[in-house]
Amino acid sequence: MAQTDDPIASGFVASLARPGGNITGLSTLSPELSGKRLELLKEVVPKLSRVAVFGTSSSPGDAPVLNETKLAADALGVNIQYVDVLSSKDFDSAFRTAVKGRAEAVLWAVSGAVRGTRYPQIAELAVKSRLPAIYSSRLYVLDGGLMSYGVHTPDLNRRAATYVDKILKGAKPADLPVEQPIKFEFAINLKAAKQIGLTIPPSVLARADKVIR
Numbered sequence: 001m002a003q004t005d006d007p008i009a010s011g012f013v014a015s016l017a018r019p020g021g022n023i024t025g026l027s028t029l030s031p032e033l034s035g036k037r038l039e040l041l042k043e044v045v046p047k048l049s050r051v052a053v054f055g056t057s058s059s060p061g062d063a064p065v066l067n068e069t070k071l072a073a074d075a076l077g078v079n080i081q082y083v084d085v086l087s088s089k090d091f092d093s094a095f096r097t098a099v100k101g102r103a104e105a106v107l108w109a110v111s112g113a114v115r116g117t118r119y120p121q122i123a124e125l126a127v128k129s130r131l132p133a134i135y136s137s138r139l140y141v142l143d144g145g146l147m148s149y150g151v152h153t154p155d156l157n158r159r160a161a162t163y164v165d166k167i168l169k170g171a172k173p174a175d176l177p178v179e180q181p182i183k184f185e186f187a188i189n190l191k192a193a194k195q196i197g198l199t200i201p202p203s204v205l206a207r208a209d210k211v212i213r
Contacts, residue, residue, distance in 0.1 A: 031064035033184075034109060035072030037134045037149050040186070041105045042076050043204050044147070045132055048105055052081045052098035052131075056111035065109045085110045088118055095129045106133040108140070119143035123192065130196045138187035138210055146192040152183040185209045 042048050053069055055062045066082065073080050081101045083094045098106055106126060115122070123144035126133040135141070136150040167173060187210035193200050205211065 031061065031068045033136070033150060034065045034069045034107065037107055037136075038069055038072045038076065038078065040147060040149055040204070041107065041132060041134050042078065044198065044200060045105055048076075048078055050079045050081060050101070050103050051105050051107055052083050052094075052101065052103035053107045053109060054083045054085050054094055054098075055109045056086060056114050057084045058086060059111040059113070062109070062111070069107060069109070085114060087114055088116065088121075091118070091122060091125055095125045095131070098131060099129050103131065106131045108133055108135045119145065127192060127195045132193075132196065132198055138185060141187040141189045141192075141210070141212060144189065144192055146189055146196070146198070148185075148187045150184065151181040152185045188212070 038051065041051060051073070053066065055066060066080075070080055072078075081098065081103050083097050085091065085094050095106075108122070119140050120143045122135075123133075123140060123146075126145065133146050135145050135148040137153070138148045138150070141148045186208050188200060188205060188208045189212040190200065191212060
């Protein structure tokens with residue numbers, strides 16, 4: 001059983017409905033959520049016209065995320081600056097590239113394998129660059145990041161337990177559809193907003209599930 005951003009693009013399963021082989025589980029639906037993250041950035045920075053998208057070109061899920069982001073960007077009238085982050089050594093230069101390219105915000109879509117647990121370092125670089133940034137997990141926000149919108153991980157973990165139970169009772173992974181998330185969470189760190197001189201609109205703040213003051 002696996003929990004991944006895009007199990008099809010990653011080559012784990014043939015389809016969500018009929019995974020085949022010996023793998024099934026839950027998808028975190030990352031590509032589809034990138035558009036929502038861009039929308040939130042636009043709400044927080046109404047005059048936003050250029051966003052740096054930090055991705056990892058060597059990751060199977062990178063292209064779908066970038067495609068979804070571009071679709072949202074076209075609809076919102078926002079230009080995209082793609083910044084390739086292949087290792088943690090690229091973090092500093094990535095933010096410098098964004099600033100040099102006149103980006104007004106950052107959408108962080110770097111592979112988890114590259115990111116590791118360096119949430120504080122990433123959040124600090126965003127604040128130092130004075131760039132509003134949005135991430136996929138509230139772990140970034142808890143460590144000083146500005147905003148996150150993504151899958152509610154505790155709900156996924158709870159649902160994963162039902163897969164384990166079914167498999168232990170004899171079900172074949174190939175016959176268990178890969179489930180997509182149904183619960184999401186939006187987190188905001190007002191301390192980070194203050195550090196970069198950003199005011200979060202009340203309409204956005206009211207929708208947050210987690211607010212760090």
